[in-house]
Amino acid sequence: MFCPSSPPAGLLDKAFQYIDLHQNEFVETLKEWVAVESDSVQPLPRLRQELLRMMALAADELRRLGASVDSVDLGDQQLPNGQTLPIPPIILAELGNDPKKPTVCFYGHLDVQPARKEDGWLTDPYTLTEVDGKLYGRGATDNKGPVLAWINAVSTFRSLEEDLPVNIKFVIEGMEEAGSVGLEELVRKEKDQFFSGVDYIVISDNLWLSQRKPALTYGTRGNSYFRVEVKCRDQDFHSGTFGGILNEPMADLVALLGSLVDSSGHILIPGIYDQVAPLTEEERKMYKAIHLDLEEYRRSSRVKRFLFDTKEEILMHLWRYPSLSIHGIEGAFDEPGAKTVIPGQVIGKFSIRLVPHMDTSAVEKQVKQHLENIFSKRNSSNQMAVSMTLGLQPWIANIKDNQYLAAKRAIRTVFGTEPDMIRDGSTIPIARIFQDTVQKSVMMLPLGAVDDGEHAQNEKINRWNYIEGSKLFAAFFLELAKLH
Numbered sequence: 001m002f003c004p005s006s007p008p009a010g011l012l013d014k015a016f017q018y019i020d021l022h023q024n025e026f027v028e029t030l031k032e033w034v035a036v037e038s039d040s041v042q043p044l045p046r047l048r049q050e051l052l053r054m055m056a057l058a059a060d061e062l063r064r065l066g067a068s069v070d071s072v073d074l075g076d077q078q079l080p081n082g083q084t085l086p087i088p089p090i091i092l093a094e095l096g097n098d099p100k101k102p103t104v105c106f107y108g109h110l111d112v113q114p115a116r117k118e119d120g121w122l123t124d125p126y127t128l129t130e131v132d133g134k135l136y137g138r139g140a141t142d143n144k145g146p147v148l149a150w151i152n153a154v155s156t157f158r159s160l161e162e163d164l165p166v167n168i169k170f171v172i173e174g175m176e177e178a179g180s181v182g183l184e185e186l187v188r189k190e191k192d193q194f195f196s197g198v199d200y201i202v203i204s205d206n207l208w209l210s211q212r213k214p215a216l217t218y219g220t221r222g223n224s225y226f227r228v229e230v231k232c233r234d235q236d237f238h239s240g241t242f243g244g245i246l247n248e249p250m251a252d253l254v255a256l257l258g259s260l261v262d263s264s265g266h267i268l269i270p271g272i273y274d275q276v277a278p279l280t281e282e283e284r285k286m287y288k289a290i291h292l293d294l295e296e297y298r299r300s301s302r303v304k305r306f307l308f309d310t311k312e313e314i315l316m317h318l319w320r321y322p323s324l325s326i327h328g329i330e331g332a333f334d335e336p337g338a339k340t341v342i343p344g345q346v347i348g349k350f351s352i353r354l355v356p357h358m359d360t361s362a363v364e365k366q367v368k369q370h371l372e373n374i375f376s377k378r379n380s381s382n383q384m385a386v387s388m389t390l391g392l393q394p395w396i397a398n399i400k401d402n403q404y405l406a407a408k409r410a411i412r413t414v415f416g417t418e419p420d421m422i423r424d425g426s427t428i429p430i431a432r433i434f435q436d437t438v439q440k441s442v443m444m445l446p447l448g449a450v451d452d453g454e455h456a457q458n459e460k461i462n463r464w465n466y467i468e469g470s471k472l473f474a475a476f477f478l479e480l481a482k483l484h
Contacts, residue, residue: 011162012413015474018156023467026152027135030466031128033057033110033144034137040088040111040178043079051088051174054110058147058172059091065154067095067170074182087181088174092194095154096167102484103167104403104477105198105438107430108147108205109176112139113455120457134460141461142454146204146447147172149466153473165481169198176205180430187437195438199484200403202476203431204469207448209420213291214411214472216404217444218397219319219423220431222354224363225390228256228371229347231383237342246342247380250332253346256384259374260350261324265307265317267352269324269370272363276321277356283320287312290420300451319423322358326350351390353425360391395432396423401441402483410475414468447472 019026038054039047059069071089078084088111097103115125115138123129128137135145157164175181187195208215230249237246261267292311308314317323330347333339352363368386375384397404399421411419424444435442447469453459 015156016471019470030148034128034139035126037126038111039114040175041114048085055088055174062093067093069093091172093170096164101167102199103197105169105201106150107171107203109143109173111174111177113177133463136460141448141452143205145461145466149469150473152470156474165477184433191437201434201442203444206424206446207450209422211449214415215420215422217422217424218399220395220428221425222392222394223427224360225351226388227347227349229385231345233344236344239340239342247382248342249346249382250343252380253348256371257326257348267324269366271366275358286421287315318425320355322355323353354394356394356396364388392427392429393432403441403443406479406483407445409479410472413475414472
């Protein structure tokens with residue numbers, strides 16, 4: 001803040017002061033937004049109406065800022081049971097079109113996961129409740145709080161009657177938790193219209209690695225989801241009548257699943273590691289610099305021990321190496337009691353988290369070849385079929401891009417520290433979609449702390465994160481304008 005290359009300290013101070021003074025209003029708006037039960041996961045008419053109400057609220061808020069707002073109608077969603085439900089519109093909004101300024105596009109979502117008080121919430125999930133500086137409520141951190149923090153930053157410049165340092169575009173959807181229905185199609189369609197002048201894309205839909213140290217996210221893993229089906233016949237068997245004279249589908253499936261990964265987490269599929277990007281010295285240093293209390297992480301995860309002993313190894317195996325997880329078996333007996341049944345047909349489900357430079361089609365081929373090879377060695381008379389039901393590519397950004405530099409400077413200004421440079425072990429498809437389609441720099445700038453509990457009971461965002469996050473976005477606008 002005090003070096004000559006920083007934005008005008010006077011304007012920054014004014015912006016920060018304004019945000020501090022108006023923080024209760026900002027919390028109040030978050031309370032109004034959390035009160036809308038915008039659950040996109042349960043396909044119920046009442047909840048879809050709530051989603052439409054949520055999107056209308058957001059559109060009104062953006063119009064109040066002076067943005068031109070287009071709520072893109074996506075029509076209806078046909079459900080497997082024949083029911084038809086409206087798809088909430090995707091908001092495309094624009095504020096400013098000065099060719100001398102950079103244009104930043106912000107992506108966020110306003111739908112939430114289901115939540116009920118009786119599931120273990122200490123407070124009503126749809127009533128934002130503050131306890132010890134923590135704002136509890138469904139959607140507080142995922143993703144209503146971060147969307148509002150961006151709006152708070154924009155409204156601060158407006159209220160101070162100061163020129164916005166950047167042109168801003170918004171892409172706000174209401175179906176992220178249900179697979180972002182219609183979003184990819186819209187991004188491709190708008191590539192040469194709405195996105196044509198965009199220089200940078202910012203997503204704020206993930207969390208820090210710690211409770212107090214901010215982070216910048218520059219990569220996510222992809223995901224290939226598989227089902228392997230072993231079938232003898234449509235009907236189950238009695239184990240007293242048929243046990244000992246059949247190739248049992250369950251035994252075949254257990255052998256197949258057991259051939260995928262060893263007890264140290266190493267994937268046993270031949271060739272699977274061939275495309276993994278080699279570890280560079282620069283990357284190794286970045287992992288070393290990340291702050292992670294390993295003992296605290298283990299305790300809070302409630303596990304006895306991890307597969308690796310060092311911070312670096314754990315983070316690398318979460319972020320930059322692939323992993324294989326076995327999720328379940330369909331068709332098997334899984335209820336209490338003793339049932340002497342031989343399932344006639346079973347389906348195993350597993351997935352592989354992919355990393356650069358792995359490719360979903362190559363992985364699909366390797367998995368099928370491996371399982372066919374294992375199955376053929378069993379000489380089973382059953383039928384086996386493998387299919388990949390989901391194939392999402394990994395995403396990685398160039399951290400030397402201007403917006404990463406601007407975000408680092410803004411974090412130093414607001415929090416007085418360097419950010420952890422992190423990846424996310426899960427899959428956030430929209431980052432890759434934006435990068436591939438719009439062909440511009442994509443950055444994830446999270447606001448929430450590691451213990452915010454997105455998707456869980458008692459989800460929260462700290463007041464500190466929400467308010468300092470609003471300042472962070474304001475400082476980011478100024479820094480980006482200067483670097484562009």
